[in-house]
Amino acid sequence: MKKFCVVVVLAVAIIFLAGCWDAVEINDQAIIWGLGCDVGKDEKDKLLLTLAGPTTTEGAKEPFEKVSVEGYSFDQTLANAQSYVFKTIELGHLRVLIFGEDFAKKGIEKYMDPIVRNPRISRECNIVVLKGKAKDLFELKNPGDPMPSDYLVSLIDTNAGINHTMDINFRDFFEMLHTPGQEPLACYGRISEDKKDININALAAFRGDKMVGTIEGMEVSSLIILRNKNREGFITVGQASAGQNQHSMTMNYHSANTKVDAKLKGDKPYINVKILVEGDLVESTTKAPTMNREILKGAELQFSKALEGDVTRLIDKCQHKLKSDIIGFGQYYHAYYPKFVKKHTWSDVFPNAEIRVHVEVRIRRIGVES
């Protein structure tokens, strides 16, 4: 009897061990790397979703496949997309989520809900707003990388290392969106006219979940310094190419430490920002010897003034043009003056805040020839 029971138990166990309910063969999956969201072609209320990923079928002519479908909600559109894709759509490897500019201006939070709910999607997936349509990315013909999503992710990764953009992923975006006293940001890209490259040296600024404008060039590195997320960057003063007697100096900074002192006088916020930047002198086109203490001091002063100007201009743009606290000054008031922010809405107060910036630059190395 005992033996019989053992045999029965083992026989039943075979049913459970025969395979996995959730097993999906890799060849049966349409692995999606990039997902683009745009407003509908004809009906502006509709969502146009473009899915693209590498082909997993042997002998396929194209290295990647893409499909564009319209619908009224994210999941419904995704289900519509499945009608055109013969393999199961798999979002577990999603690397980048792209929004067309028009779409980002309408507000994106409600379309991101299914992505946040899905446990398979990594929160490290990048968020990018593209000038024009998101689906244009998948028409890109970069000679170095046939996969547009892969190219875009690598481009962001490399440029984030030199403060040309920020490596903003899903987690960062939602954190910024839900944290009071701070508005969200996303990477911003422009496709070149010949549709071969993308310029990523910009960021999209949001108010709530709606895009309100962009910050460009030096404003991006200033913002990164203000947010204490610095990795490495450059400051250049002068224009050597402008004439025979014109010169340039460039500094490559490795560390930037920003201290924010938030105060309140009556109902008006006063903010003092102190920035300490340290780095190397990597270019000086003047003939003056840089082994001289006074000359280096002068150079430090010029770099400080340049950076101070950039940072002040950025703050002014955020306060008066974008009316969006993408820097996150409001967080200090939520932390240190909770009663004040309970009484006032930070976004209303922010444009009237008085903000002073002081920058100190220290040159640590001057290269191997002076």
Place this chain on the structure above:
Amino acid sequence: MKKRNKSDSLFNKQLFAIMFIDIMGTGLIGLPSLMVRQAGQDGWISLLVAGVISLVTLNAILFFMKQYPDMTIVEISEKILGKYLGKIPGIILFIFFMFFAATAVRTLLDLVSTSLLPTTPIHILAIMLLFLFFYGIRNGMKVVGRFSELMIMFVLPIFVLFFVPPILHRNILYILPVGGAGLGSIAKASLPGLYAFTGFECLFLLYPYVRQNAAHKDIVKSANACLLLSILLKTVVVMGSILVFGAPELKHFVYALVEYFKVLTFPIVERVEFLLVYFWIFMFFGASLVLLYLATLTLEKTVKKIEGYKNTSFFLAIIIYFIFLYPKNIATFLNFYVYNFGLLGLVIFWLLLISLSAVGFIRRKVNNS
């Protein structure tokens, strides 16, 4: 001291392992979100308050059990309250352990079916799991003790990872203003915190088995060390989660611990959260196994006729299968069961301690006079 069967004894380090797995395995996966939903950025203070309450309760249990070093709580209550009335505490504790085990099983299965095996029927997962419980428990305390001891060696090094996310991604402003949520909210949020530290009550049953091999003061040391370590680790997770995500973002998460590990990526292990889920399945499994064993032990001590019968846990596993299916979804489960379970446990433990001590004291006085 009454000598018990040698296979029914535990070493002090095994008690530490059983308690640690029981406490850490339950109530952590969604804890950070539950704490900040009430107390905002002060959720970690609420957890510390719950920790202190649990620490006081633990020492009260130890003090009480010291008076009866060779008896479980069921035997003590029968001695104090009599043969029939004395069974009531055993029945209450049995029901408590059964529901506690069912909540652990439910959390585990919800996590597995959400994150790993979405199309596998939850009933199949439950049946396989409950069979394993039965297999682990049927040979008694020694197996449970050794299993916990072995498991702790695997899981303890992984707890080092708990400290990494706040070191890499913290924003100190997220935790300010300290105390800003207000005393009322902080106190209210300590309820799910109480659930997080429930597990030390295993001493009600295991104390006499450890007392055979260890002195009272050693048991006090290891039990307190175990609870303090659990308080430290759970507070690190809650505080770390607030520092990494901020309370407004954190309260949206269902499985906050999984999100906590999603921020980590290493060159080879890019999705660290899946590693955690695999590891956490073991923790849940260990905790559920211990709880089911405690339920079995309580029943055996209450109904003496079935003592030594190896298949009791099989029938209890069937009952658990029906209990765990009852909550409709994870939202009902977290918002109702977890909120009230910790408090219910605390009330039961103190009622047992106070009523038994009081009746015992009166009976001693009457007998002496």
